[in-house]
Amino acid sequence: MTKSKSKLYDVVIAGAGPVGLFLAHELSLRQISVLILERTSQQDSPWKSGPLGLRGLNIQSIEAFYRRGFLGQLFNLDERPKWQPGKKPGFQFGGHFAGIAINANQFDLQRWKYRLPGPALGPGPTTMDQVEKVLTARVESLGVKILRGRSVRSIAQDETGVTVVTGGDHSESFRGKWLVGCDGGRSVVRKEAGFEFVGTDAQFTGYATHIEIEGREKLKPGFNVSETGMYINVVQNGAFHLLEFDGANFDRAGDITLEHLQRVLDRAIGRTDVKITKATSYRKNRVLLAGDAAHIHSPLGAQGLNVGLGDAMNLGWKLASIVQRDEDQGGDAGDMQGLALLDTYENERHPVAAWVLDWTRSQVTALKPDAFGRATRALMEDLIKTDDGANLFIDRVWGLSQRYTLGEESRHAHPLVGSSAPDFEFGDGSRLGSKLEEGRGILLDFGKISELESVVDGKYDGKVDYLCMEAKERCGLSALLIRPDGIVAWVVEDDVKHDIDGLKAALVEWFK
Numbered sequence: 001m002t003k004s005k006s007k008l009y010d011v012v013i014a015g016a017g018p019v020g021l022f023l024a025h026e027l028s029l030r031q032i033s034v035l036i037l038e039r040t041s042q043q044d045s046p047w048k049s050g051p052l053g054l055r056g057l058n059i060q061s062i063e064a065f066y067r068r069g070f071l072g073q074l075f076n077l078d079e080r081p082k083w084q085p086g087k088k089p090g091f092q093f094g095g096h097f098a099g100i101a102i103n104a105n106q107f108d109l110q111r112w113k114y115r116l117p118g119p120a121l122g123p124g125p126t127t128m129d130q131v132e133k134v135l136t137a138r139v140e141s142l143g144v145k146i147l148r149g150r151s152v153r154s155i156a157q158d159e160t161g162v163t164v165v166t167g168g169d170h171s172e173s174f175r176g177k178w179l180v181g182c183d184g185g186r187s188v189v190r191k192e193a194g195f196e197f198v199g200t201d202a203q204f205t206g207y208a209t210h211i212e213i214e215g216r217e218k219l220k221p222g223f224n225v226s227e228t229g230m231y232i233n234v235v236q237n238g239a240f241h242l243l244e245f246d247g248a249n250f251d252r253a254g255d256i257t258l259e260h261l262q263r264v265l266d267r268a269i270g271r272t273d274v275k276i277t278k279a280t281s282y283r284k285n286r287v288l289l290a291g292d293a294a295h296i297h298s299p300l301g302a303q304g305l306n307v308g309l310g311d312a313m314n315l316g317w318k319l320a321s322i323v324q325r326d327e328d329q330g331g332d333a334g335d336m337q338g339l340a341l342l343d344t345y346e347n348e349r350h351p352v353a354a355w356v357l358d359w360t361r362s363q364v365t366a367l368k369p370d371a372f373g374r375a376t377r378a379l380m381e382d383l384i385k386t387d388d389g390a391n392l393f394i395d396r397v398w399g400l401s402q403r404y405t406l407g408e409e410s411r412h413a414h415p416l417v418g419s420s421a422p423d424f425e426f427g428d429g430s431r432l433g434s435k436l437e438e439g440r441g442i443l444l445d446f447g448k449i450s451e452l453e454s455v456v457d458g459k460y461d462g463k464v465d466y467l468c469m470e471a472k473e474r475c476g477l478s479a480l481l482i483r484p485d486g487i488v489a490w491v492v493e494d495d496v497k498h499d500i501d502g503l504k505a506a507l508v509e510w511f512k
Contacts, residue, residue, distance in 0.1 A: 026316020099223030
């Protein structure tokens with residue numbers, strides 16, 4: 001018998017992985033009531049801890065944690081590499097393309113005009129369990145309720161909200177004004193809500209293992225392309241990864257036996273969840289998708305976690321604004337008009353997911369065990385050895401040049417609009433990243449435009465902070481409007497006419 005929980009939450013999130021937890025943080029930071037339903041009963045899992053849980057965070061993910069004040073809980077900030085301008089001798093691993101290692105010492109910061117040295121410049125390795133533990137502690141301190149052992153069985157939405165029914169040992173009913181599916185590649189929320197899911201068929205099966213291999217010392221360390229796919233021999237932590245071009249014929253629902261792995265290993269020395277697919281939309285009325293629930297792709301490059309965290313950072317403040325708007329209008333949760341702000345979530349994140357799918361497709365092509373794959377791979381290896389090639393791939397892997405298209409008007413044309421704000425260091429030693437910890441927007445004035453403060457004064461209290469400070473390096477800019485997710489929405493360069501009307505339009509677009 002299904003028990004009904006009478007409390008109405010602002011947002012119910014299916015999935016307590018990094019994406020669901022980060023989204024919960026973004027919402028609760030703005031006093032939005034959140035309930036998380038998690039299928040598994042235990043938070044700890046060998047799949048989340050190292051070496052199987054090892055993940056690389058790109059710059060967008062690093063910036064997200066940095067701008068919310070807990071990057072230091074994931075990394076020792078004193079030990080993070082200092083990416084200063086200029087090429088360095090030697091080799092330092094900076095990521096890979098189809099197993100071809102990229103030399104981070106070829107990174108030339110001067111190629112990126114609006115990137116500044118700082119704590120968030122550069123990727124970093126961590127584990128899934130560390131990310132989840134940091135986020136869990138943070139969201140629980142903000143009052144988020146996490147119910148474990150609750151798998152979503154069915155959902156039903158109406159004009160005012162969504163009812164979620166859980167199955168298994170805990171058959172209960174929960175109610176939220178909004179529901180966000182962060183429940184992974186096999187998302188029940190996505191299927192129940194009827195989201196269309198399209199893409200191309202998977203071509204290989206990938207295995208992440210931590211097994212004893214007799215004679216392992218006879219195998220080359222690192223990435224090794226074979227006649228059937230690739231194996232990755234991680235000497236440092238004992239992990240061993242296999243990739244086989246088998247048309248993804250392995251049944252993911254079945255058990256992976258040692259005998260099966262031995263057969264794959266035999267073929268390789270010479271996870272079926274790699275379907276390259278994505279949802280055609282990220283919202284259906286009051287149900288939204290984020291992370292792997294919205295897009296599944298090859299595990300090459302560990303893009304899933306990064307794209308999902310980007311979804312959460314983008315969606316959280318926008319969904320919170322809609323909930324707060326409804327409350328300000330008398331709690332009319334049935335108002336489905338005026339959702340232009342929320343719809344920018346799909347408009348901005350869908351192209352990112354599409355790009356990642358193409359990026360992984362290109363790697364799959366370079367790994368194919370045929371003459372075409374070998375020719376493509378040889379070309380990529382030669383390209384990555386050059387300074388221009390290395391920096392091109394570093395740009396893609398680290399996420400240095402990601403930019404949203406915010407509009408087609410002249411005020412959107414500047415290359416920094418839609419991009420991540422530079423991490424300015426101010427005269428008092430503080431940095432822009434720390435100014436975003438409360439999740440509000442910032443109108444940053446370097447003291448060149450006297451009327452800026454009056455534009456926001458009293459009109460955007462609690463939404464936009466006016467900040468007038470001088471920076472050690474201003475990148476030729478005199479003022480910026482920065483969204484809560486750190487994305488630049490309006491900018492003025494030095495010695496350029498002040499587009500105050502453009503600023504007012506941007507404030508209305510993102511904060512009214």
